[in-house]
Amino acid sequence: MVDENENGAPDGAAVESASTEPVEEKREHEGTPEDMMLQLPDVIPVLPVRDVVIFNYMILPLFITRESSVRAVEAALKSGRYLLVCAQKEESTDEPGPEDLFTVGTVVQVLRMLKMPDAKLKLLVQGVQRARVTEYRRVEPYLEAAIEPVPERTTVHDTRLEALLRSVREQSEKVLSLRGMASPDVISVLQGVDDPGRLSDLIAANMRMKIDDAQRILETEDPVERLELVNTQLQREVEVATVQARIQTSAREGMDKAQKDYFLREQLKAIHNELGDKSEDGEEELDNLKKALDKAGLPKDVRKEADKQLRRLGSMHAESSEAVVARTYLDWLVELPWKKLSRDRLDIHRAKEVLDEDHCGLVKVKDRILEFLSVRKLNPQSKGPILCFAGPPGVGKTSLGRSIARALGRKFQRFSLGGIRDEAEIRGHRRTYIGSMPGRIIQALKQAGTRNPVIMLDEVDKLGTDFRGDPSSALLEVLDPEQNYSFTDHYLNVPFDLSKVMFICTANHLDTIPSPLRDRMEVISLSGYTQQEKAEIARKHLLSKQEKDNGLTSADMKLTDAALNRVIREYTREAGVRNLERELASLCRKVARRKAEGEAGPFRLGTAEVEKMLGAPRFIEDEKEKSLVPGMALGLAWTAAGGEVLTVEATVMKGKGALTLTGQLGDVMKESTQAALSYIRSRADNLGVDAGFLTKHDVHIHVPAGATPKDGPSAGVTLTTALISALSGRRVRADVCMTGEITLQGRVLPVGGIKEKILAGVARGLKHVLIPRQNMKDLEDVPKNLLSRIEVHPATHYDELLALVFEGEGKKSTRTRRAGKSAASTDVSTED
Numbered sequence: 001m002v003d004e005n006e007n008g009a010p011d012g013a014a015v016e017s018a019s020t021e022p023v024e025e026k027r028e029h030e031g032t033p034e035d036m037m038l039q040l041p042d043v044i045p046v047l048p049v050r051d052v053v054i055f056n057y058m059i060l061p062l063f064i065t066r067e068s069s070v071r072a073v074e075a076a077l078k079s080g081r082y083l084l085v086c087a088q089k090e091e092s093t094d095e096p097g098p099e100d101l102f103t104v105g106t107v108v109q110v111l112r113m114l115k116m117p118d119a120k121l122k123l124l125v126q127g128v129q130r131a132r133v134t135e136y137r138r139v140e141p142y143l144e145a146a147i148e149p150v151p152e153r154t155t156v157h158d159t160r161l162e163a164l165l166r167s168v169r170e171q172s173e174k175v176l177s178l179r180g181m182a183s184p185d186v187i188s189v190l191q192g193v194d195d196p197g198r199l200s201d202l203i204a205a206n207m208r209m210k211i212d213d214a215q216r217i218l219e220t221e222d223p224v225e226r227l228e229l230v231n232t233q234l235q236r237e238v239e240v241a242t243v244q245a246r247i248q249t250s251a252r253e254g255m256d257k258a259q260k261d262y263f264l265r266e267q268l269k270a271i272h273n274e275l276g277d278k279s280e281d282g283e284e285e286l287d288n289l290k291k292a293l294d295k296a297g298l299p300k301d302v303r304k305e306a307d308k309q310l311r312r313l314g315s316m317h318a319e320s321s322e323a324v325v326a327r328t329y330l331d332w333l334v335e336l337p338w339k340k341l342s343r344d345r346l347d348i349h350r351a352k353e354v355l356d357e358d359h360c361g362l363v364k365v366k367d368r369i370l371e372f373l374s375v376r377k378l379n380p381q382s383k384g385p386i387l388c389f390a391g392p393p394g395v396g397k398t399s400l401g402r403s404i405a406r407a408l409g410r411k412f413q414r415f416s417l418g419g420i421r422d423e424a425e426i427r428g429h430r431r432t433y434i435g436s437m438p439g440r441i442i443q444a445l446k447q448a449g450t451r452n453p454v455i456m457l458d459e460v461d462k463l464g465t466d467f468r469g470d471p472s473s474a475l476l477e478v479l480d481p482e483q484n485y486s487f488t489d490h491y492l493n494v495p496f497d498l499s500k501v502m503f504i505c506t507a508n509h510l511d512t513i514p515s516p517l518r519d520r521m522e523v524i525s526l527s528g529y530t531q532q533e534k535a536e537i538a539r540k541h542l543l544s545k546q547e548k549d550n551g552l553t554s555a556d557m558k559l560t561d562a563a564l565n566r567v568i569r570e571y572t573r574e575a576g577v578r579n580l581e582r583e584l585a586s587l588c589r590k591v592a593r594r595k596a597e598g599e600a601g602p603f604r605l606g607t608a609e610v611e612k613m614l615g616a617p618r619f620i621e622d623e624k625e626k627s628l629v630p631g632m633a634l635g636l637a638w639t640a641a642g643g644e645v646l647t648v649e650a651t652v653m654k655g656k657g658a659l660t661l662t663g664q665l666g667d668v669m670k671e672s673t674q675a676a677l678s679y680i681r682s683r684a685d686n687l688g689v690d691a692g693f694l695t696k697h698d699v700h701i702h703v704p705a706g707a708t709p710k711d712g713p714s715a716g717v718t719l720t721t722a723l724i725s726a727l728s729g730r731r732v733r734a735d736v737c738m739t740g741e742i743t744l745q746g747r748v749l750p751v752g753g754i755k756e757k758i759l760a761g762v763a764r765g766l767k768h769v770l771i772p773r774q775n776m777k778d779l780e781d782v783p784k785n786l787l788s789r790i791e792v793h794p795a796t797h798y799d800e801l802l803a804l805v806f807e808g809e810g811k812k813s814t815r816t817r818r819a820g821k822s823a824a825s826t827d828v829s830t831e832d
Contacts, residue, residue: 040082040107040129045072046136046143047083048096053214054085054106056127057198058205064121068095072142073110073121081110084131084147087211098136098143104150104219107131130218152197155223161196164227171234172203178241197223200230209233286314289330297339302494306333321434329431332438332492335446341500342450345409346377358403359396360536365389365524369404383481388460388505391526392639394576397506398458404504405454413444418459423469426478428491438491441478441498452500460517461507472514479503479520527755528575528643530783531763534568535561542581550588557591558604566607569763570617575643575756587613628734631726633805635718636739636760636769637710638753643760645737646710648703648718650726655698663703666711672742673701676720679746679798680727686799689727699723714751716742717770720798721805731807737761738770738805746798754778762786768793770801
């Protein structure tokens with residue numbers, strides 16, 4: 001078979017055509033291989049080649065680049081121009097030795113040689129005789145071996161051989177025909193060769209074979225066996241060429257059809273353009289949308305709606321407003337994560353490490369998250385909880401949601417509901433106009449890219465209501481696990497499953513959240529941080545963050561513990577840590593300026609440096625009175641910023657029983673004042689107060705600061721104490737604070753915010769706190785190290801407090817307290 005040559009070289013490079021005319025050292029070979037076999041030397045240079053096996057009568061060019069191979073050629077040119085060409089066992093071997101070459105190769109004669117400028121050679125060689133290496137006589141500077149020729153065995157022409165010859169010729173013709181290379185000259189050459197050995201060498205020299213297969217043919221001495229091996233290779237080649245021709249035909253037919261379709265499609269586009277019906281790439285856009293819908297994994301009912309809109313889009317003018325709305329709608333359907341779920345990370349210990357790393361304290365919140373993970377690990381089909389973090393600003397509600405997402409391995413999305421008054425912000429706008437969009441929930445899911453992200457609804461207590469609807473009512477479906485599996489956005493108008501989403505809400509006040517919405521959520525209260533927790537947060541998170549933001553390193557600034565505590569105590573007064581972070585940022589900026597001006601660090605900041613940089617303390621310890629004048633008492637109040645110590649002042653003056661209240665007191669506090677006044681009048685004798693004081697005196701009660709509105713029932717006990725102190729002239733102890741609601745019978749009723757109030761009392765340095773006995777259960781939330789710094793006194797009736805709140809109570813106070821207890825018991829039993 002005549003086919004294109006498989007040209008090989010020592011370096012595996014492709015070589016020049018056999019017709020190249022060299023410009024120097026030409027020598028034409030004369031004679032036949034049979035004549036040359038008798039002239040072969042016993043020892044000849046060896047030329048290794050990578051990717052070719054040379055057969056007898058085969059003429060091909062070689063490109064010589066190895067230095068050892070160049071020397072072997074030069075040696076051959078000096079002694080008969082013969083080389084033994086042996087194929088390498090591994091093509092990757094750069095410097096082959098005797099063990100890297102096959103032992104049987106082909107002796108070739110160099111017909112032509114051309115020296116290149118870079119000392120490389122181009123050769124034209126012809127196979128002369130198969131030979132076997134008996135031993136290598138030289139390895140350096142080139143390979144040289146003793147050889148013995150492999151003689152050609154004689155064959156007897158019989159019927160089997162004739163059939164084999166015909167089969168080989170027919171297979172060769174088939175391959176040539178399938179490859180489009182058949183020609184009368186080539187076929188006549190094949191028909192004119194009757195010797196099986198020569199025919200097998202001729203065909204093998206022009207076949208595409210692996211090195212191992214070609215080497216096996218070369219090493220076979222029997223011409224008939226060699227021809228059978230060639231016949232087997234030809235059969236395999238026919239099968240490959242047949243399949244290849246079939247593939248090419250199919251590709252050509254597909255190409256012809258594609259060209260035809262393209263031509264028709266271009267004509268159709270031109271017609272549409274003339275009619276103004278379709279944009280240039282309208283059809284392509286529809287095809288792309290259809291493919292994207294196929295990949296989106298839409299539910300059956302959603303896909304039905306999508307196909308309907310796709311058909312409508314195909315019949316619309318591309319520039320019409322309806323087409324824009326339909327196209328945008330389909331884009332939303334494609335981009336929503338209908339089936340994509342992120343895999344929950346259910347390693348409980350790892351989740352605990354993440355939560356502890358990001359937040360200090362907040363034990364209850366962390367336990368609730370770990371409980372959720374535990375349930376999800378045991379029951380993967382459980383529904384996500386609806387949590388609501390309620391607490392003052394700056395206590396870490398939003399960052400806690402981000403930490404939960406990181407612990408779960410989920411995507412995190414957040415949006416604020418503060419000030420939203422339009423129901424469409426939640427449910428989406430209807431597709432009746434250009435610019436309509438889905439609601440915030442669907443937008444968050446698109447941005448997250450998964451169907452089970454953690455979505456934080458910030459400021460849920462600040463939702464508004466007007467003529468455009470009630471957003472809080474729209475949230476009822478979103479936050480109900482029994483309904484949100486088929487949440488329908490007005491824009492999409494198809495159901496979307498929200499049951500896998502973990503919703504987390506945040507609020508500062510629960511009172512402003514509508515009851516039906518609050519009922520959907522599991523409320524977790526986050527109170528303020530203690531001074532120790534604030535210091536730990538500052539060390540772990542705030543200080544390093546501000547140092548990085550202001551271009552400092554941890555080695556540039558050393559803030560002592562005393563200085564940090566002073567910043568917390570005297571420059572901030574809050575439940576969270578936002579103002580603390582601002583003060584630390586101010587310190588970092590001042591240090592950064594000193595560093596930028598060339599001052600050498602590190603900069604050590606003590607208490608004196610802090611005051612110099614931040615100015616005079618905003619909250620000074622002198623606010624804690626060493627002693628209180630009659631009419632003053634210290635109460636505890638809860639605010640959005642945490643607990644606070646309030647000073648209640650009462651004064652008595654001559655008059656006719658008028659009661660004046662100042663300090664922007666709310667209705668509840670005014671009623672508590674009236675209740676306290678009535679209780680004192682009913683128990684005047686036991687409390688050491690003139691029973692007719694209202695007929696002779698006016699009473700004025702003031703609660704600083706006057707510009708801050710105040711309300712709530714917690715000040716009842718404090719108001720009673722301040723009035724008794726003003727009317728009896730006795731002083732209230734300056735290290736005692738109190739909270740609790742007072743009744744007409746003197747009972748002390750429970751109030752809220754006990755943890756925050758005790759935190760405020762400890763921060764002020766007070767030693768005793770009076771609380772309702774029913775609030776003792778709330779002490780579980782107060783850190784034990786804080787309870788060790790303040791003594792808690794529970795009370796059921798106000799008479800139990802008399803000996804604790806007034807200075808120098810003595811025996812008279814004890815008798816009064818006992819009589820008060822007896823009266824209280826009588827009152828309670830009567831009421832019951």
